[in-house]
Amino acid sequence: KDEVEPKNGRKTFYTVEEERIEQAQRSVLISCPAKTNEKKFLKYLSRHGDINKYFFYESYGMYAVVEFVHKESLTSLLNGTAIPCINHEATMPFKSRLLSLRNTGSVDQSAPQCQSQTTIPINDLIQRLSNENSIDHQITSLTEMYQLTEENVCLRYLVCSLLKDIAAAYFPECKIRPFGSSVNGFGKLGCDLDMFLDLDDISGRNVKKPKAGLSLEYQTKRAASERAATQSILSVIGECVDQFGPGCVGVQKILQARCPLVRFAHQPSGFQCDLTANNRVAMKSSELLYLYGELDHRVRCLVFSVRCWARAHSITSSIPGAWITNFSLTVMVLFFLQRRTVPILPTLDHLKDLAGPLDKCVIEGNDCTFVSDFTKIPLRDNTETLEQLLQEFFEFYGTFAFSRMSINIRKGREQSKSEVSPLNIQNPFDAALNVSKNVNGTQLERFVGLCRESAWMLQQREFNVPHSQTRAATRDRAPWGLAALLLPSVSQAAGVKVRKN
């Protein structure tokens, strides 16, 4: 039943990351006229070397991502590329790997096939799911439709790589690493692109003392604190992105935030981007989520279904506020899977015990060590179906003692709350922190109410088997199962229920 295969086999997080970063460095992003002859296009580019893979997509016009076999092909390609000459003095003569294809020859009639980079609208989803024959199929089908495609992941790494070129102008050895849902396995098409500017590899930064005698050091500017240094670096990079970054619009420097960041929209990819620096724990969280997601195919399926359900009922939101975040929701699913009679997921403490010497990792005093090698992790033989798990998830959280207990995936067991926030999900790498501190009582109540209502619905025969009759006009079935859970009526019903209690 492994219809949703772990896409990169069983590679560790860092192996996948390194491969992707390297591929992205051999790639280029090209804006193309809508009518572009694919064959001519490939022939034109192949003069610079063999192409490994490529695809087209639409986003404010048509674009192509082209990955060469050798990095040198890019050098050759860029050498033959011109700065646009019309009104040239008012152009920022900044060269990047975002190019435009011009066709001054005969107009082509064909248009290449485009890969979609967005999810289908919720109503279409509901319809598609209703046509499946079991809730299990609905859940895997939703996951397949929502999860990042191979192409979308390539595009994400390419955008990081383009941004890296800007940052590398000053910090040649820096890396820009995606984190969060772009890489943790739980990303939905269209999710934002969280990026981390990693300056730790800058040679000499974490370096040996010089030998006796003469030695040379770079003269550098000092900042008042590590935070101030991060702010300065992000400020300059933000300025460059704003003034030079082709396709980068709406640049905001949010430097006073707890975690300073630069936010912008990358038009050619359609991604909303957040660039942070000095954010190593978030990177580690992403790795942990990735690992959990790879351990059992049911993990991702359940997370996608729960996230989609939560978004449909405005439990989560794209605007920050007192809402539960996708990250919190994911941790809740992981915790639930640890709490099965036969646990599907091991505790973080267990993952730590399995760690090898190379896995050791301490960040700002917090031990973030856990195993990276999947083969070392023994799994229990749990055979529950996705349908069962979804049902039980709603029951679990519909009756959880939120007022007394906190959720802790390190121990895999609820802990007595030592905090007043309505919802307490302990940060896996710093138990004293609450990942869901922002959530207020109303939002938690709404969540609990919806869980109960959804659990109830899944028990009704009316909802938990496919409707046999199809609607005359469209031949589509009426919503049932997971599809029914996404209908507004669920939240209306739950709203009534909460008010009744």
Added chain:
Amino acid sequence: KDEVEPKNGRKTFYTVEEERIEQAQRSVLISCPAKTNEKKFLKYLSRHGDINKYFFYESYGMYAVVEFVHKESLTSLLNGTAIPCINHEATMPFKSRLLSLRNTGSVDQSAPQCQSQTTIPINDLIQRLSNENSIDHQITSLTEMYQLTEENVCLRYLVCSLLKDIAAAYFPECKIRPFGSSVNGFGKLGCDLDMFLDLDDISGRNVKKPKAGLSLEYQTKRAASERAATQSILSVIGECVDQFGPGCVGVQKILQARCPLVRFAHQPSGFQCDLTANNRVAMKSSELLYLYGELDHRVRCLVFSVRCWARAHSITSSIPGAWITNFSLTVMVLFFLQRRTVPILPTLDHLKDLAGPLDKCVIEGNDCTFVSDFTKIPLRDNTETLEQLLQEFFEFYGTFAFSRMSINIRKGREQSKSEVSPLNIQNPFDAALNVSKNVNGTQLERFVGLCRESAWMLQQREFNVPHSQTRAATRDRAPWGLAALLLPSVSQAAGVKVRKN
């Protein structure tokens, strides 16, 4: 009597510039402990390759400029250089060619000899000049003491080169070219460093149309105008200099000025720096002044003396205002030398007639063409002494018809004024512009009064021959000749005179 030799033989402006830029790229600036053993230091550096030349100087501590024979030596040197590790997280890990030498071995007792990068104080100058035996000697002596030294010019190009590294991060083919008094031959030790960011060489910027068929272009950001593009570029570079540029302090972005600029102090060199972009005419003015200065050794001598005299009496100032600028003063000297009975300098129109095809140059519609090859310029046989010329300079401007006439070095002849400004010095490359528009009536009157007073003094035997008696205590002579012209009493006398008129 050619005591002040043209320093670079008869090389054209651009030949000199190219050589200097290339030397600077092979050079590095190193902050050293005051007690540094020169031999050990050189031996340490020579491991990376042969050193072409080097020197030490003081400026908030001791520094060394080291020029390698090969550029590769620098790569090797920088590879062995570390980012400082104390409190490393709060350092900007930006690598430049400004380094610090550490000595963790035995403390050295010797200190290398330092080259001075500043002029002597005015009172010392007056004393030194008084000890010369003729006014001609006084004038050449002042010139020798004031003019930029070989080392100081190297340091100026090195600072440009360091700044170029910052700008080249985004515009790899850019150049940073010094202009103004740093290169026009009239610079005094300690004068500011005017720099021009030249983006015109960026390949493809001024480029051919693509052939029919497919072609690629860089996607670039557009600015509303050329001026807006310049402002954006300077804004980003200013930000980088401010946040990352080691030793760069007090960075001001003056982007709303007629000619937008970034101003900062470069502490390790002690230079006040002005970075502009898109300022090609000023570059051409500098070339013209350089050419005039190279034509006859008396040109520089006279300009230095007049500038020093003007500064001593606050005719010029380091603060912008209604004062005459050094640039205007220089043009006035050039004009005076064109107006001799046997002209010492040719007119700009004549220099234009002598130009070859490669000298052709039109900037923003203004013809800036003039000959660059010195050997093509025939010179007249004028044998006036520096003393005569200085005397005549003061008489010339003490009696010039400023109210009716403008100064025009293109024609080498005064023109009827078509403007109301008290002082009208026509821009050599745009006759409609007045280089001294800023000068008000009071300042012009002060200048004229001082010219008259100085002319009068130089005619008095009391002032125009060396005083025979030396002062008992110091064995120094009382001020006479040029030295006497620098005393405050001259301006006091002139002040009285102006008021009497």
